[in-house]
Amino acid sequence: MNAVAVEAPASIDYINADYGVRSWLLTKDHKRIAVLYLASVTLFFALGGLFAVILRLELLTPRGDLMQSDFYNRMFTMHGVAMVFFFMIPGIPAVLGNFLVPLMIGAKDLAFPRLNLLSWYLYVAGGLFTLWAMIRGGVDTGWTFYTPYSSSYSNSHVILTGLGIFIAGFSSILTGLNFIVTIHRLRAPGMTWFRLPLFIWAHYATSLVMILGTPVVAVTILLVAAERAFGLGIFDPARGGDPVLFQHLFWFYSHPAVYIMVLPAMGVVSELISAFARKPVYGYKFVAFSSLAIAVLGFLVWGHHMFVSGQSAYASVIFSVLSMFVAVPSAVKVFNWTATLFRGSVSYDTPMLYALGFIGLFTIGGLTGVMLATLGIDLHVHDTYFVVAHFHYVMVGGTIMGYLGGLHYWWPKIAGSMYPKFWSRLAALIIFVGFNLTFFPQFILGYLGMPRRYHAYPEEFQVLHVLSTAGASILGIGYLIQVVYFTLTMRYGKRVGNNPWGAVGLEWQTTSPPPTYNFETTPVVDWDAYEYKEKEAAHV
Amino acid sequence: MLRDLPLHPPSASTFAGQVDGIYFFALLVSIFFSLLIAVLIVTFAVRYRRREGHEVGEPVHGSLWLEIGWSAIPFAIMMVMFFWGTKVFFTAIRPPAAAIEYHVVAKQWMWKFQHPSGQREINDLHVPVGTPIRFKMTSEDVIHSLFFPAMRTKADVLPGRYTTLWFEATRPGTYYIFCTEYCGAEHSRMIGRVFVLEPHDYETWLAGGAGIKTPVARGAELFAAFNCSSCHQDAGTARGPALAGLFGKPVALADGGRAVADDAYLRESILNPTAKLVAGYQPLMPTFRGQVSEDDLMQLIAYIKSLQPAGGAAAAAGTPVQRAGFDGEMP
Numbered sequence: 001m002n003a004v005a006v007e008a009p010a011s012i013d014y015i016n017a018d019y020g021v022r023s024w025l026l027t028k029d030h031k032r033i034a035v036l037y038l039a040s041v042t043l044f045f046a047l048g049g050l051f052a053v054i055l056r057l058e059l060l061t062p063r064g065d066l067m068q069s070d071f072y073n074r075m076f077t078m079h080g081v082a083m084v085f086f087f088m089i090p091g092i093p094a095v096l097g098n099f100l101v102p103l104m105i106g107a108k109d110l111a112f113p114r115l116n117l118l119s120w121y122l123y124v125a126g127g128l129f130t131l132w133a134m135i136r137g138g139v140d141t142g143w144t145f146y147t148p149y150s151s152s153y154s155n156s157h158v159i160l161t162g163l164g165i166f167i168a169g170f171s172s173i174l175t176g177l178n179f180i181v182t183i184h185r186l187r188a189p190g191m192t193w194f195r196l197p198l199f200i201w202a203h204y205a206t207s208l209v210m211i212l213g214t215p216v217v218a219v220t221i222l223l224v225a226a227e228r229a230f231g232l233g234i235f236d237p238a239r240g241g242d243p244v245l246f247q248h249l250f251w252f253y254s255h256p257a258v259y260i261m262v263l264p265a266m267g268v269v270s271e272l273i274s275a276f277a278r279k280p281v282y283g284y285k286f287v288a289f290s291s292l293a294i295a296v297l298g299f300l301v302w303g304h305h306m307f308v309s310g311q312s313a314y315a316s317v318i319f320s321v322l323s324m325f326v327a328v329p330s331a332v333k334v335f336n337w338t339a340t341l342f343r344g345s346v347s348y349d350t351p352m353l354y355a356l357g358f359i360g361l362f363t364i365g366g367l368t369g370v371m372l373a374t375l376g377i378d379l380h381v382h383d384t385y386f387v388v389a390h391f392h393y394v395m396v397g398g399t400i401m402g403y404l405g406g407l408h409y410w411w412p413k414i415a416g417s418m419y420p421k422f423w424s425r426l427a428a429l430i431i432f433v434g435f436n437l438t439f440f441p442q443f444i445l446g447y448l449g450m451p452r453r454y455h456a457y458p459e460e461f462q463v464l465h466v467l468s469t470a471g472a473s474i475l476g477i478g479y480l481i482q483v484v485y486f487t488l489t490m491r492y493g494k495r496v497g498n499n500p501w502g503a504v505g506l507e508w509q510t511t512s513p514p515p516t517y518n519f520e521t522t523p524v525v526d527w528d529a530y531e532y533k534e535k536e537a538a539h540v
Numbered sequence: 541m542l543r544d545l546p547l548h549p550p551s552a553s554t555f556a557g558q559v560d561g562i563y564f565f566a567l568l569v570s571i572f573f574s575l576l577i578a579v580l581i582v583t584f585a586v587r588y589r590r591r592e593g594h595e596v597g598e599p600v601h602g603s604l605w606l607e608i609g610w611s612a613i614p615f616a617i618m619m620v621m622f623f624w625g626t627k628v629f630f631t632a633i634r635p636p637a638a639a640i641e642y643h644v645v646a647k648q649w650m651w652k653f654q655h656p657s658g659q660r661e662i663n664d665l666h667v668p669v670g671t672p673i674r675f676k677m678t679s680e681d682v683i684h685s686l687f688f689p690a691m692r693t694k695a696d697v698l699p700g701r702y703t704t705l706w707f708e709a710t711r712p713g714t715y716y717i718f719c720t721e722y723c724g725a726e727h728s729r730m731i732g733r734v735f736v737l738e739p740h741d742y743e744t745w746l747a748g749g750a751g752i753k754t755p756v757a758r759g760a761e762l763f764a765a766f767n768c769s770s771c772h773q774d775a776g777t778a779r780g781p782a783l784a785g786l787f788g789k790p791v792a793l794a795d796g797g798r799a800v801a802d803d804a805y806l807r808e809s810i811l812n813p814t815a816k817l818v819a820g821y822q823p824l825m826p827t828f829r830g831q832v833s834e835d836d837l838m839q840l841i842a843y844i845k846s847l848q849p850a851g852g853a854a855a856a857a858g859t860p861v862q863r864a865g866f867d868g869e870m871p
Contacts, residue, residue: 070725142722148699149682149724153648237700243683244698277588279597286607308685309696310703313633317626324618328611335610336602338577341584344597348585356581363577367570374621376562376628380692383685383720447563448549449689451720454728458716463545502595532596 013416013513028113029516034099035414036120040127041087041095048082051075053476056438056469064456072455073140074156080143085165086127088399089257092264093210094123094175096406097203099414101179103507104197106188106525108517111181119174126168133160142453144254147235147246151227159228162221169214172260176210179203188506190525194288197505197529198274198281201288202267205295209256209263212299217253220246244309251302259298262394263291265358265402266333272355272405273337275503277344280530283336290329297326307378316375323373330366334359349501350421353428354405361397361435365390368443386446392439404431404482411486412500416513417493423485431478437471504532552715552736553691553707558628560692562621569617632693635706639674642667643755643838644705646677646684646697649726651717652835658752663732665717668742672708676803680834683721688734690715697721702803709736759843762836766828780825781818785849792819806841 014031024032054075058066067075098116102109110116133139139161141150150158183204187196224246226232233239235246274281281287303311303319337359346352368390371377381387408428412418441464450461457465499508504527510519551557588597642665643654653661667673677686679699687694691707719730737745753761763769771780786801794817799805808815810832813825832840 064728069728073722073725073727140725144722146683146722149722153682153724237698243700277597278590278595280599280601282600283602283607286602307629308694310698310701313630316629320626321622324615324622327618328615331614332607332611334577335606338580338584339600339602339606341581341588343600344584344588345590345594346585346588346597347590356585359581360574360578363574364570367566367573370618370621371563371566371570374562374566374625376559376625376632377566378625379629379632379694380559380563380689382694383687444547448546449687449716449718451687451718451728453722456728458731460544460546532599534596 011511012515013511014516015416015513017516026117028109028117030098030102030110030113030116031414031514031516033116033120034095037090037094037098037123038414040120040124041091044082044086044127045091048079048087049476049479051079051082052472055079056472058455059457059465060469062457062459062462062465067455069455070140073142073453074138076453077140077142078134078138081130081139081161081165083395084143084257084261085168086123086130088261088395089172090123090168090175091261091399091403092268092406093179093203093206093260094119094171096268096403096410097179097206097264098175100410100507101182101200101203102186103413103510103514103518104200104505105183105186105191106506106519106523107182107186108519108522110178111185112178115174116178119171119178122171122174123168126164126166126171128164129167130161130164133157133164136160144250145221145224145246146250147224147227147243148237148241151224151234151246152236152238159225162225166218166221169218172210173214176207176214179207180211183207188523188525191506194285195525195527195529196288197267198270198284198287198291199264199267202263202270202291205291206260206263206267208292209260209295209298213253213256213260216249217257220249220253223249244306244311247306247309248302248311251305252299255302255305256295256298258391258394259294261399262362262402263294265399265406266291268402268406268409269337269355269358270333271505272351272409273340274530275409275501275505276349276352276355277341277346278502278532279340279344280528280532281336282339282342283332284529286332287336290332293329294326297322297329301326301373304373304378307375308382320373320375324370327366327370327373330362334363334366348425350419350424350428351405351409351501353425353432354401354408357428357432358398358401358405361393361401361432365393365397368393381446383452384446385442385450385452388452389439389442389446392442396435396439401431404428409501410507411489412496413507413512413514415490415493416495417489418496418500419485419489419493423481427478427481427485430481431475434471434474434476434478438468438475439471441465441467441471504530550690550711550713550715551692552709552711552713553688553693554710555628555632555707556690556692556710558631562624562628565624566621569621573614633695633704633706635674635704636672636708639672639706639708641842642673642675643835643842644675644677644686644697645680645834645838646686646719646723646730647680648682648724649719649730651686651719651730651732654755654835654838655746656754657746657749658754658758659746659749663717663730665732665734666742666745667709667734667736668739669709669712669736670739672706674704674706676838677703677705678834678838682723684719684723684730685721687718687720688715689718690734694720702807709734712736712738712741755839755842756846757843758836759839759841759846762832762840763843766832766840768840771825779821781821782849783844784847786847787845791816793817794819794821803841806844807837810837810840 014029140156141154223234227234233241235241235243270281301323303315304323307316445464498512640656645652651663653665677697679697684697685694695703695705715734717732717734771777772783776782789801791799791801799816811829814823
């Protein structure tokens, strides 16, 4: 594929620059920290996946016969906690963002390398707390920790789990802070705001949400812990508190957190679509500003989780219309990505399959989101499987497709080697099919009335649940194929050149894997993002 | 096979059809846009696939008109959904004045229902067809949510507060009741059934419980048992205000403020009497927190609501509509 790719064989890159566990654990190199994050979030993804397998197995039969309901409740709670707080929130920003933000803007590293390392340690500390809570028996409140169940009634490890999330939140804040400062201060000469790759815009918007939202959930967790441990009456009406207040505080963070999860994936998709259509992203500025619009509007829609909670009906009306506003910038992105393909030179490499999959699944996730924002529909489908299906289309169909697409796209840059073409495409296809078979039946289940978080259910729902479990097994096979070929690639992967995709973007102009300080000399940028020219496209 | 694979729930309330209507509209819109995007992607991806001599795409940068178009059209469609959905929502959350009141007390893990005629049921609920029914609901412990899929409505049931749900059944049959707010270990067993009966069948069913006291009658007994009347006599005493005709009226408070004597106010005044002390009275009343159960509290309030001044001018039936957190009536 690349004849010119033979570098000087003994070139020094970030991986072989130093050796030993110590050199990794004390590194200040954003790329090494990204690899540390990759290892740790993969662990939580596997754990969350394992819990999901247990859930789907139980749901094969209507009677809760495989396990006790208390165990099932712990499983779905820990599935949510592991996936949301320890995989999807840090996933793309801390792995791909960490690796790529400095490379894409032509910087040597993030603005605060030590802070970056600290943020990984905080993540690990938070993760260990939560793991400890899981090993000691876990938590059964649902990942949403609704009061007064979580603060006064649950007999599980609420405080310990909460503490883990609290600590990991600081990792998120520090990463966001680091990105914002880096993007402001460390752009290479000539890299103006409107020459930035859209991945950077998306991460900038994400960082704003991380910094502004995370402190609120931290305070909320502390209040729950205070009520649980010291009987402080904040949320429990028996102690003079207000249980709905918790929901306001929780969703004030946790709705924007959805955008922490999906905005970076949108940034990835912009890169992928452009690289594999080899042309600029259609409507660059609209796509860039739509990220900011989503980040800002995302803070104003939390009440759409509470239409039936007893909140004021007029508040519900406002939250309904604002939730529809936030759908506009999302729609703008989808249309612009689609239009980017127009008159492109489209290839079907593995990352592109994920990007196209993302657009399709995110579209369905977004449209069903609008249905949920419609008051008259939400009244019926709120807290049913319709909601479960909707957010899995956004989180798995969106975030995880984006994450996997990005991982496949930048893998040759990160590892310097290439995974097998056939198996990776097959895995992408299997994941797409498995995903849809898992979650599409859940929309139907939801409208039929099947509530969330049920360990046992009426018999007439069984066929749809069996379909869903069948899909989950197919999805699982897709992930397993990936584990196998990525593991083998690390050891036996074919070395590739610096720019196997023929993509533009500063990250492709340095060596693969890049040297510790990324570039031999600081690049000077005098071109726009995604400026594809005929000669550059020839395989390097 | 199709019998095992249901696609749509039964529909048995006056507004179920309206909820389905907006849902089908939204579904059509969603299918249209999903297909549009899918067809465009597949078409472009095939038509503009990479070929020899076509190694890079054309630098097409964008069009303001297209951007405006694909922002404005989805926005306009969403506004249709917003207004339509909001209209359906208000129909579904505002019970008609003529609705008869059932009491619901939720606890881990059962639904306790009480009919206006006094009958009590657990998890099962019998209702007549063609009569609007309003549920006044509270929880003894955590948050639950009462969901009637066939009626297309639900509302959370909160501890320490009353919330309301209503429907008017249109088709006799047996339908599910689910709890849709996760409430602990046996959440998924908090399932019940609503039996919608023809009016005469309902009358027959009610007749099976002859001699059962209505909530108002039972409330009167409780009123006597708790010795409420020693202070709250018909004309009021120096120690406590009169309660007859109080419900729904504004009350002047000792701190100079005003409150409306609604369900929430009566509840609070029984459990935490000094929170909103009536002007001209001393804080003498003891708290009844922990002494009166949620079921009894609802019956006490039902009795207080039924009390009429000696003249009996005010109509008792037209009790104001109430939803927690939303002050439906301003003084």
